[in-house]
Amino acid sequence: xxxxxxxxxxxxxxxxxxxxxxxxxxxxxxxxxxxxxxxxxxxxxxxxxxxxxxxxxxxxxxxxxxxxxxxxxxxxxxxxxxxxxxxxxxxxxxxxxxxxxxxxxxxxxxxxxxxxxxxxxxxxxxxxxxxxxxxxxxxxxxxxxxxxxxxxxxxxxxxxxxxxxxxxxxxxxxxxxxxxxxxxxxxxxxxxxxxxxxxxxxxxxxxxxxxxxxxxxxxxxxxxxxxxxxxxxxxxxxxxxxxxxxxxxxxxxxxxxxxxxxxxxxxxxxxxxxxxxxxxxxxxxxxxxxxxxxxxxxxxxxxxxxxxxxxxxxxxxxxxxxxxxxxxxxxxxxxxxxxxxxxxxxxxxxxxxxxxxxxxxxxxxxxxxxxxxxxxxxxxxxxxxxxxxxxxxxxxxxxxxxxxxxxxxxxxxxxxxxxxxxxxxxxxxxxxxxxxxxxxx
Numbered sequence: 001x002x003x004x005x006x007x008x009x010x011x012x013x014x015x016x017x018x019x020x021x022x023x024x025x026x027x028x029x030x031x032x033x034x035x036x037x038x039x040x041x042x043x044x045x046x047x048x049x050x051x052x053x054x055x056x057x058x059x060x061x062x063x064x065x066x067x068x069x070x071x072x073x074x075x076x077x078x079x080x081x082x083x084x085x086x087x088x089x090x091x092x093x094x095x096x097x098x099x100x101x102x103x104x105x106x107x108x109x110x111x112x113x114x115x116x117x118x119x120x121x122x123x124x125x126x127x128x129x130x131x132x133x134x135x136x137x138x139x140x141x142x143x144x145x146x147x148x149x150x151x152x153x154x155x156x157x158x159x160x161x162x163x164x165x166x167x168x169x170x171x172x173x174x175x176x177x178x179x180x181x182x183x184x185x186x187x188x189x190x191x192x193x194x195x196x197x198x199x200x201x202x203x204x205x206x207x208x209x210x211x212x213x214x215x216x217x218x219x220x221x222x223x224x225x226x227x228x229x230x231x232x233x234x235x236x237x238x239x240x241x242x243x244x245x246x247x248x249x250x251x252x253x254x255x256x257x258x259x260x261x262x263x264x265x266x267x268x269x270x271x272x273x274x275x276x277x278x279x280x281x282x283x284x285x286x287x288x289x290x291x292x293x294x295x296x297x298x299x300x301x302x303x304x305x306x307x308x309x310x311x312x313x314x315x316x317x318x319x320x321x322x323x324x325x326x327x328x329x330x331x332x333x334x335x336x337x338x339x340x341x342x343x344x345x346x347x348x349x350x351x352x353x354x355x356x357x358x359x360x361x362x363x364x365x366x367x368x369x370x371x372x373x374x375x376x377x378x379x380x381x382x383x384x385x386x387x388x389x390x391x392x393x394x395x396x397x398x399x400x401x402x403x404x405x406x407x408x409x410x411x412x413x414x415x416x417x418x419x420x421x422x423x424x425x426x427x428x429x430x431x432x433x434x435x436x437x438x439x440x441x
Contacts, residue, residue: 019087020046026090030175049079066267073232081190081421089182100174193423200241201416201429206402209437210373212353217321218438223251225431226378227415231262233422236271242416243274249433253282257378258289258329258359265299276307282319284309289359290331314340322353329359345370361396361412368408375410382414382427
């Protein structure tokens with residue numbers, strides 16, 4: 001097992017080193033003439049960015065002073081997202097590069113050559129001089145002077161009309177255009193994705209019909225929020241946005257389905273304080289996610305209880321028209337606090353509708369076995385950063401949205417916040433208002 005781990009670690013390291021060398025080559029080496037300050041600056045940026053990322057991850061896991069976590073988290077986690085999209089943008093540029101070269105070559109061929117001066121008439125009987133017969137080759141297209149000459153002012157980057165397919169100036173021009181566009185696209189993507197997270201989650205509304213739901217409960221609204229991820233980046237201000245958004249929907253019940261925090265109660269207690277303002281007719285409920293077990297789950301369970309939320313630790317409560325149950329996250333198994341479906345659901349009246357709060361979608365199979373009508377989950381972030389959705393979809397039965405497994409329905413929220421980079425691409429954050437519908441209505 002140790003050998004497999006080492007081999008995987010070496011493979012990941014090799015991929016990272018190769019990818020970053022490739023980005024440096026395309027953005028800095030290929031866009032400059034020879035070694036210089038810009039190439040060295042590019043190497044410093046890339047190496048420094050990864051140093052900040054590793055520092056941020058280590059500081060968070062090691063419980064470093066919170067000010068240090070905050071100092072490292074912003075630049076370190078943003079670099080993680082930027083590095084991903086720099087690689088993808090540079091790879092996409094490989095498709096554009098040959099097309100741009102061909103366009104420039106065809107343009108050069110179609111351009112009318114520069115007019116030559118008319119030859120000086122040679123008196124009859126006089127032999128032409130060798131200089132008149134052989135043109136000076138020092139200004140040919142392959143010479144250094146030709147590559148640097150201003151040439152036709154209408155040609156890009158001062159290219160001469162006679163420049164060949166391998167002209168150094170043309171290669172440099174193409175590299176600068178493609179590299180600049182790739183860098184701009186990556187920065188714009190990360191910037192837009194970060195703005196989307198920091199501006200707060202949007203509300204989604206989904207109607208879910210339940211066969212066992214009585215007519216009196218038709219239209220019952222459950223506000224589902226998951227994966228807020230309060231931590232060194234997303235703090236009290238973000239928590240306040242989430243709370244205000246939830247309260248504005250005026251739900252009957254609020255379900256916080258895990259991954260509330262990334263850090264200790266000591267560091268993040270003030271950030272979580274706005275949760276005390278959550279308001280719903282039948283109260284607010286909470287179940288643990290895997291990140292709670294990285295952050296001191298027992299302390300956080302007590303803290304959310306103090307804030308007015310009711311933790312459902314493998315427990316169930318009977319509401320007027322249906323049962324609401326909750327199970328611990330799978331990560332709690334290492335601490336002897338894993339999910340216990342029998343305890344939460346074993347003795348319930350199966351003629352009543354049941355809604356289950358469970359952080360991870362993979363817990364749906366146990367929910368089906370216990371006759372749950374609807375499971376509410378999070379955990380996936382919808383992939384968070386495209387193409388991460390491809391990986392997340394392979395690890396979860398449902399990536400996001402409403403799905404059905406036998407007689408049990410599963411709804412997976414993309415989550416309100418973000419882990420690591422405060423950035424989402426192709427997976428916008430959400431708070432979902434589930435409106436239960438009775439088939440008897």
